[in-house]
Amino acid sequence: MTKQHLIAALLIASAATSQAHAFSQETHKRIVIDAVAYMQQNPNTTAYAELKQYAQQNNMSVDILADLLGQSAYDVDDFEDTFFCGAITGSCVQAPLWGAAKSIVKYTSYWHFQNHSQGADVHGNDFGGYNYQKLTVWGDVDKLAATWLKGDYLDDGQGGETGWFNADSSKYNSYGVTERNYRIGSHSQYSMYDDFEDMPFQPLDNLGQYWYQSYLQSGNPQVLGFVFHTTDLLQPHHTWTTSALNHSSWEGWVKDYYDQEQLNDMSLVRDAMDSFSALDPQQQDIRPLLTQGGAFSYAQGGIILNSEDHYDRVNTGRLVIPHAIAMVVHLLNHAMEQR
Template identity: 55%
Template sequence: MKAVIKLVPLALAMAACLPAKAWNTETHRQIVLDAVQFMKTHPNQTKYAKLLAGVNKAGYTMDQFAAAIGQGAHDVDYFQDTYLCGATTGNCQTSPAWGAGSDLARYTSYWHFQSHTHGADVHGNDFGGYNYQKMNNAGDIDTLAATWLVNDYLDDGPGNMGGWFGDSSKYNSYGITEARYRQGSYSTRAMYEDYQAFPFQPIDNLGQYFFSRFLQAPSAQTLGFVLHTTDLLQPHHTFGTLANNHSGWENWVTDYYNSEKLNDPALVLAALADFTPLAANATDIRAMLTQGGTYSYKYGGAVLSSSDHAVRRGVAKKMVPHSIALVVRLLDRAAERMAI
């Protein structure tokens, strides 16, 4: 009975606060739609004409294309590609037992960070992903998660790491998901043996993986996956924390997105200057993605310590226009590929 009394509050607390999605899924969709609309109304500052030609060549209307890439940006939060396995049971799941089947806590979201609070990671990336062991801004939810998942391991396929009483490998997240997001860096299974020390790969590697796939075989869905990297403009994801008003800030942005005019085209136009345009033949987008992460780390930290409406509005008026501008820059490069 004592164990039940102890665990239920922990699960409830995590269920209320854990989502690490950065921008809410509908905010991701809206950012993409606003980027396409901005390009349409600013053809001289963007490659809208070339994008439209490529879209029409692919058999889409621009509205259909915008909806498809917006859906792709939304869908990344729902990937079923990351299984963590119990240190004792060896049972592998995509979310905690109390969050299964809900939007609350999918382990795939841990790949959506680029921490600027410490230097290069053990993989060799300039900025690593979520890593509780290296965290300078750990909050209650970070600690709760580390307590809940202590010594759990990343599913690395049958016959490798396992729990005390077995190994119910279901996907080989190390050999598939982590390998995809490795992008030239270095990893070992041992790095993912204990959750509290996992050095998750950063989100810019996720974006690079899907951008490479887009260059190989252009599709609206794959391009949409790339555009999920606007998570870099959500400050919690560059400060590397699940806590510190993380969920409340995301919900605030969704609730006030329209009424506070966070997508103001004048702010988007100004934000474009903070992103170096990609060359027409560029194959690596990570430097530009890091520009977004650097901006959110420099100017977004106030929302980690304050839930004041004015403070949030001030930060959001920077982060959302920069998110839209980042998508515009990525679509400018995509237009070159689609025009081929």
């Protein structure tokens, strides 16, 4: 198949879809704002007093802080930190030419998975991230991306991997910066990233841990907000691990029905709080909590990969969204305890 034919096929396959970065950016923001609202409604069982003090120390109200944290969770999908380079041309880009069809908006989204259908990965993580060779469920977008990007390599900066005849237009050292940042507690070598079709991306919980450590060092609320993009772990497509199988239509449905179907019902959030084991305030590794969220969505949400029935989606949404909100509350509680 030529690349021209592949573009056409991708446009057709993507025509009925929207963005494929799991929960929509708007939903990510709403989840965080609702987590702060839950804390405000339940000050005796959460670290709301500490959160209010943190807001005051940053010269803002709690509502403004909630908006800032939510916007930061939203912004992670816009990171310009991951470039793939053509196996022949050496041309490095952060999104496919067919990104206008919004199947894969930016390659940074490949760091936003935690594959619960497989065990430990080659890096030594308990659960790996996106890896086309390790998928147990997949669909058109996964297959087409692997075909389009066959042989393409992760940008490793000037003087690293190149296309033919040393062609290389490196834009960003994605291996030396992004992958290194998300390598926490694991190991890598560049040969793992020289062909897209078998790249073992670092899992999303490592992304969350990196930004959490950065928050602990800086105290910056924007950096703390980046951590909360890990609510993707409550999106079943990101724990079953596929860019297809109703991924985009589910994302759009959650955004459209978030309020109408009361997916953020605070009584459901209260119940979900008890399903997590709270983090030890003496420990700074938040990944055990994040993995709990991933295990829940993997166990409870598989039906939405194969069903677009409204009530199947309501039932799943009223499970995973309250748990996503609860997970953020637990993370905020822990973050405030570390101050």
